[in-house]
Amino acid sequence: MSSPRPGGAVLPAREHVPARAAVRLDGVTKSFGSLRVLDAVSFAVLPGCAFIILGRSGTGKSVTLKHIIGLVQPDEGRVFVEGDEITALRGVELSRVRRKIGFLFQNAALFDSISVGENVAFPLRRHTRLSDAEIRDRAVAKLEAVGLGQEYDKMPADLSGGMRKRAGLARALALDPPILLVDEPSAGLDPVTAGEIDDLLFGLKGNGGTTLVIVTHNIPSAKRLGDELVMLHQGRIVASGSPEELQNSDHELVRAFMSSQHAG
Amino acid sequence: MLDRAGALLSTTGDLSVFAMRAAREAVLPPYEFKETVRQVYELGARSAPLIAVSGFAVGVVLSMHTRASLERFGAEAMIPAGLAMALVRETGPLTAGLLLSGRIGAGIGAELGAMRVTEQIDALEAGAVDSFRYLVVTRVVACIIALPILTTLMNFAGMLGGFLAEAAATGMSLQLYFTRAFSLIAVSDYLPSTLKTMVFGFIIATISSYLGFTTSSGTEGVGRASTQAVVMSSVGIIVANVVLVRLIFFLFPGAAG
Numbered sequence: 001m002s003s004p005r006p007g008g009a010v011l012p013a014r015e016h017v018p019a020r021a022a023v024r025l026d027g028v029t030k031s032f033g034s035l036r037v038l039d040a041v042s043f044a045v046l047p048g049c050a051f052i053i054l055g056r057s058g059t060g061k062s063v064t065l066k067h068i069i070g071l072v073q074p075d076e077g078r079v080f081v082e083g084d085e086i087t088a089l090r091g092v093e094l095s096r097v098r099r100k101i102g103f104l105f106q107n108a109a110l111f112d113s114i115s116v117g118e119n120v121a122f123p124l125r126r127h128t129r130l131s132d133a134e135i136r137d138r139a140v141a142k143l144e145a146v147g148l149g150q151e152y153d154k155m156p157a158d159l160s161g162g163m164r165k166r167a168g169l170a171r172a173l174a175l176d177p178p179i180l181l182v183d184e185p186s187a188g189l190d191p192v193t194a195g196e197i198d199d200l201l202f203g204l205k206g207n208g209g210t211t212l213v214i215v216t217h218n219i220p221s222a223k224r225l226g227d228e229l230v231m232l233h234q235g236r237i238v239a240s241g242s243p244e245e246l247q248n249s250d251h252e253l254v255r256a257f258m259s260s261q262h263a264g
Numbered sequence: 265m266l267d268r269a270g271a272l273l274s275t276t277g278d279l280s281v282f283a284m285r286a287a288r289e290a291v292l293p294p295y296e297f298k299e300t301v302r303q304v305y306e307l308g309a310r311s312a313p314l315i316a317v318s319g320f321a322v323g324v325v326l327s328m329h330t331r332a333s334l335e336r337f338g339a340e341a342m343i344p345a346g347l348a349m350a351l352v353r354e355t356g357p358l359t360a361g362l363l364l365s366g367r368i369g370a371g372i373g374a375e376l377g378a379m380r381v382t383e384q385i386d387a388l389e390a391g392a393v394d395s396f397r398y399l400v401v402t403r404v405v406a407c408i409i410a411l412p413i414l415t416t417l418m419n420f421a422g423m424l425g426g427f428l429a430e431a432a433a434t435g436m437s438l439q440l441y442f443t444r445a446f447s448l449i450a451v452s453d454y455l456p457s458t459l460k461t462m463v464f465g466f467i468i469a470t471i472s473s474y475l476g477f478t479t480s481s482g483t484e485g486v487g488r489a490s491t492q493a494v495v496m497s498s499v500g501i502i503v504a505n506v507v508l509v510r511l512i513f514f515l516f517p518g519a520a521g
């Protein structure tokens with residue numbers, strides 16, 4: 001599955017559509033103005049799998065993630081999350097499916113008008129009936145899990161880039177979602193801090209149960225975390241498979257990408 | 265030229281749809297009570313010092329002008345009533361509306377604009393929160409509630425300023441001043457002109473929220489949204505005021521007397 005299909009994208013999902021895929025894209029096409037960002041992209045992510053989306057900047061990786069959670073609607077095609085077609089849902093039903101998904105944004109996207117702890121507590125306040133004390137305990141526990149147990153009352157502006165990203169991860173995991181989407185976990189971070197974020201994600205993978213869909217440029221990280229990798233190029237999937245399969249791909253760009261030691 | 269006209273028409277259309285959605289969702293459940301109360305405090309209560317100080321200064325100046333005019337006709341005794349009438353009917357509501365379009369409009373435009381470019385609005389949506397209802401509807405409702413209250417505060421602050429100016433000029437007592445001030449004011453003077461500021465609140469909040477919500481181009485876009493929010497909501501208030509005054513005169517003929 002590592003070679004590009006002549007004249008089109010590799011379509012692993014269409015050929016082997018798993019009955020119980022956690023996430024499935026089916027022929028998703030998206031254009032912004034005259035620019036076609038995604039061109040009939042299809043893939044499926046099995047539950048508990050760490051699925052990595054690789055590609056150069058501007059190839060539609062983040063847009064793909066935003067399709068999965070319904071922040072962007074496709075021009076054509078469908079997106080399924082645990083069997084629900086999220087592209088067809090609105091209102092309460094859309095919210096129900098979104099609660100199954102955590103999203104770590106590239107710049108963490110913490111709410112800067114409330115404290116770090118309240119950022120983590122926010123999903124719990126919105127979507128659970130827990131008492132204030134229980135919510136605080138859960139938020140502190142989530143912050144401790146990412147090494148920020150002492151930072152509950154700090155404002156997001158007072159945190160470093162790495163700490164913000166860890167706090168964003170704590171917020172994304174507040175409701176213990178079965179699916180976690182991660183956009184460029186190491187972007188803008190030094191190698192040590194990026195490694196710490198990787199460790200946290202690796203820990204999630206080790207615990208089992210959480211399906212990870214990660215967009216990254218960081219090849220060492222992708223090799224370490226990924227069960228299955230796909231590479232997007234010019235809006236199409238040009239290769240997919242295990243890290244080893246992509247490493248030995250006969251597609252020149254894929255090989256060059258996989259040989260890179262760039263960690264940013 | 266045609267492109268600009270087309271863009272203007274497109275923006276007007278989008279803004280109208282946005283405003284209609286805000287109006288519809290403001291009355292339909294579910295309601296965001298807690299966030300609405302927080303916004304009433306942030307947008308309303310925190311604007312009170314600005315309104316009180318400005319109203320006081322407006323009252324002093326209006327009193328001085330009214331005295332200069334009425335003295336010529338030997339009608340100084342009408343100064344409190346004249347000033348109160350001017351404040352309650354038009355000066356208070358319009359001045360409060362314009363001041364708040366500056367403070368609140370710029371604030372909403374900049375805050376929502378910054379939230380848009382830093383993906384905080386996407387983060388709300390990703391967190392299964394209806395960002396329109398949480399960010400826009402709460403601000404619209406808060407402004408609709410806050411504007412009449414702040415306008416009433418401005419009216420009273422203006423009358424207090426007028427009293428101090430009058431007391432300094434003639435030594436008039438507080439009791440006599442306010443007795444004369446309220447002698448000519450009827451409910452039909454106060455209610456329609458104060459309640460029309462609910463429309464001002466709706467205009468400020470929807471225009472500013474629309475510009476913040478649709479911000480692009482990073483920090484430059486945030487600055488542009490903030491500036492445009494003040495300009496467009498100020499113009500919107502002034503234009504709407506013409507229609508509203510005409511409507512009030514039609515519905516409450518007593519207010520035109």
